Amino acid sequence: MQRTLVKAALAAEGPSDALRVQGWIRTRRDAKGLSFLELNDGSCLKNLQVLLEEGSPAYADHERYTTGSAIDVTGRLVASQGKGQSWELLADSIELVGAADSSYPLQKKRHTLEYLREIAHLRPRSNLFGAVFRMRSRLSFAIHQFFNERSFLYVHTPIITASDCEGAGEMFRVTTLDGKETDSKKDFFGKPTFLTVSGQLEAEIFATSHSNVYTFGPTFRAENSHTSRHASEFWMIEPEMAFCDLEGDMDLAEAFVKHLVADALEHCAEDLEFLNQFVDKGLLERLQFVVERPFQRITYYDAVELLQKSGKDFQYAVEKGANLQSEHERYLTEEHFKSPVTVYNYPKTVKPFYMRQNDDDATVAAMDVLVPGIGEIVGGSQREERLERLDAAIRAHDLDPEDYWWYRDLRRYGSVPHAGFGLGFERMLMFITGVHNIRDVIPFARTPGNAEF
RNA sequence: UGCUCGGUAGCUCAGUGGUAGAGCAGGUGGCUGUUAACCACUUGGUCGCAGGUUCAAAUCCUGCCCGAGCAGCCA
Numbered sequence: 129m130q131r132t133l134v135k136a137a138l139a140a141e142g143p144s145d146a147l148r149v150q151g152w153i154r155t156r157r158d159a160k161g162l163s164f165l166e167l168n169d170g171s172c173l174k175n176l177q178v179l180l181e182e183g184s185p186a187y188a189d190h191e192r193y194t195t196g197s198a199i200d201v202t203g204r205l206v207a208s209q210g211k212g213q214s215w216e217l218l219a220d221s222i223e224l225v226g227a228a229d230s231s232y233p234l235q236k237k238r239h240t241l242e243y244l245r246e247i248a249h250l251r252p253r254s255n256l257f258g259a260v261f262r263m264r265s266r267l268s269f270a271i272h273q274f275f276n277e278r279s280f281l282y283v284h285t286p287i288i289t290a291s292d293c294e295g296a297g298e299m300f301r302v303t304t305l306d307g308k309e310t311d312s313k314k315d316f317f318g319k320p321t322f323l324t325v326s327g328q329l330e331a332e333i334f335a336t337s338h339s340n341v342y343t344f345g346p347t348f349r350a351e352n353s354h355t356s357r358h359a360s361e362f363w364m365i366e367p368e369m370a371f372c373d374l375e376g377d378m379d380l381a382e383a384f385v386k387h388l389v390a391d392a393l394e395h396c397a398e399d400l401e402f403l404n405q406f407v408d409k410g411l412l413e414r415l416q417f418v419v420e421r422p423f424q425r426i427t428y429y430d431a432v433e434l435l436q437k438s439g440k441d442f443q444y445a446v447e448k449g450a451n452l453q454s455e456h457e458r459y460l461t462e463e464h465f466k467s468p469v470t471v472y473n474y475p476k477t478v479k480p481f482y483m484r485q486n487d488d489d490a491t492v493a494a495m496d497v498l499v500p501g502i503g504e505i506v507g508g509s510q511r512e513e514r515l516e517r518l519d520a521a522i523r524a525h526d527l528d529p530e531d532y533w534w535y536r537d538l539r540r541y542g543s544v545p546h547a548g549f550g551l552g553f554e555r556m557l558m559f560i561t562g563v564h565n566i567r568d569v570i571p572f573a574r575t576p577g578n579a580e581f
Numbered sequence: 582u583g584c585u586c587g588g589u590a591g592c593u594c595a596g597u598g599g600u601a602g603a604g605c606a607g608g609u610g611g612c613u614g615u616u617a618a619c620c621a622c623u624u625g626g627u628c629g630c631a632g633g634u635u636c637a638a639a640u641c642c643u644g645c646c647c648g649a650g651c652a653g654c655c656a
Contacts, residue, residue, distance in 0.1 A: 155616085155617080155618095157614095157615045157616060157618055158613095158615080158618095159612090159613055159614060159615050159618085160612075160613060160614095162613090162614060162615070163615090164614080164615050164616065164618095166616075175616095177615090177616075179614085179615095195606095208614090209614055210614050210615065210616070211614095211616080212615095212616055213616085230591090230606075230607050230608090231591075231607095233591075233592085234592095235591085235592060235593095235605070235606055235617095236605090236606085236617060237592075237593080237604095237605060237606080237617060238592095238593075238617085239592065239593080240592085240593075242648065242649070243592070243593090245648095246648095298654090325655095326656095347656075349654085349655075349656085351653095351654055351655075352582060352654090353582095353653085353654065353655085354582090354649085354650085354651090355650085355651075355652080355653090355654095356649090356650075356651090357655090357656085358654080358655070358656085359656090362656065363656095364656060365656095443652090444652095453652085453653090454651090454652075454653090455652095503655095504655070504656070505656070506656080507655075507656065550655095550656060551656070552655085552656030553656085554656080555656055556656090565649090566656095577647095
């Protein structure tokens with residue numbers, strides 16, 4: 129008999145004489161002549177109650193059906209006599225596929241997230257992580273759907289790269305040399321290579337051939353960061369659009385964030401309900417707000433002025449020309465606007481070389497989208513498409529134009545205004561699930577000193 | 582990398598100088614269409630590691646290890 133998923137069984141419109149389900153037991157409750165199993169197969173948050181009645185062959189071994197065990201059940205789907213579920217499975221036969229003894233680390237009670245992190249191989253079987261990773265999968269799909277609907281080309285940019293694109297922090301070295309050999313000419317690629325910190329520069333190549341493109345893949349940063357919102361390996365979405373300026377870039381970023389939130393509300397309602405109840409009581413209200421209301425936009429200089437006039441006593445003073453501190457960004461999005469806010473036109477001194485210089489000669493066409501509770505979730509810009517200005521910026525950042533020969537070529541042959549951004553997938557997931565630590569929205573977190581699973 | 586907080590039973594925690602505790606999990610028995618089931622009894626400890634102070638240290642001091650939070654870097 130073919131397997132039915134728990135999700136489908138629970139959504140049944142009528143009883144069924146023969147149904148087969150397979151999954152893992154969350155808990156068992158025994159009554160006189162009865163045994164109740166909570167069966168979960170990951171297809172949805174809820175369990176299917178499996179009922180074993182004395183006299184049935186399924187009841188005989190009921191004491192072996194312990195928490196964590198894998199079973200294969202055949203029976204009849206019937207209306208439940210008890211409260212709490214409309215359908216339950218009256219078991220005719222059960223096979224114990226894989227037993228789990230009492231050392232099974234997941235108990236039927238609340239565990240701390242820190243403890244669950246230590247058992248990352250088992251935590252997907254918990255309610256919380258079951259929900260988070262279902263949503264991670266759903267939202268990955270929604271990302272492709274969003275871009276596909278807009279005729280964006282999906283580009284696979286390289287994981288191994290020789291270019292330190294942004295000068296963006298420390299990179300992981302990729303090498304086949306043993307420790308003694310230091311001449312990188314003898315290395316596998318004949319030059320120093322690293323794990324990518326961004327697919328942007330390569331995405332720009334495809335934007336100048338296919339117009340609208342995006343990447344969605346893993347990214348690596350060797351920073352020694354110990355925060356709830358940094359990981360050494362994370363996933364990033366980077367759209368890049370030709371014939372597009374900063375305003376078009378901000379429009380897309382805002383539409384994108386809204387699309388993902390709306391998709392979660394529509395397709396992950398049950399999981400979100402659970403997260404709203406057990407992780408963040410304000411979650412659903414906040415997500416609804418984000419979908420319904422327009423994002424705020426403010427220039428960097430206006431933001432600085434607003435912060436200085438706020439009367440708020442910041443630990444770090446707000447200085448024109450300096451980067452905004454986390455506490456400043458938090459004030460803008462959490463206290464002042466109480467909504468997502470896009471800050472744009474930053475001083476060129478605090479931003480990378482590739483961002484397009486504005487006519488004021490002081491700022492670049494950069495933008496950050498800030499959201500309550502997380503901070504920066506999107507960072508993007510219009511790119512410098514004028515070769516002379518790009519070369520000047522490369523030199524001003526103490527970089528060698530020769531190293532960027534192919535990137536510069538894009539400005540020599542059919543250069544067009546173009547723009548893009550990077551959205552941190554895990555940060556987006558944190559925002560949408562209400563989970564406060566980046567280590568808990570990625571299946572196997574890589575952080576300094578931690579690569580166990 | 583800097584600052585701060587923490588590490589006690591399988592899990593979640595209380596205990597702040599004087600004989601190591603509770604709830605849950607596990608075990609035994611009972612009860613019940615149960616649903617974080619319930620009731621009674623019960624097993625379970627290198628108090629992170631090493632040193633020091635003291636008649637006496639889970640408790641105070643020092644170093645180290647591990648975890649978390651914040652900051653910086655950024656997504």
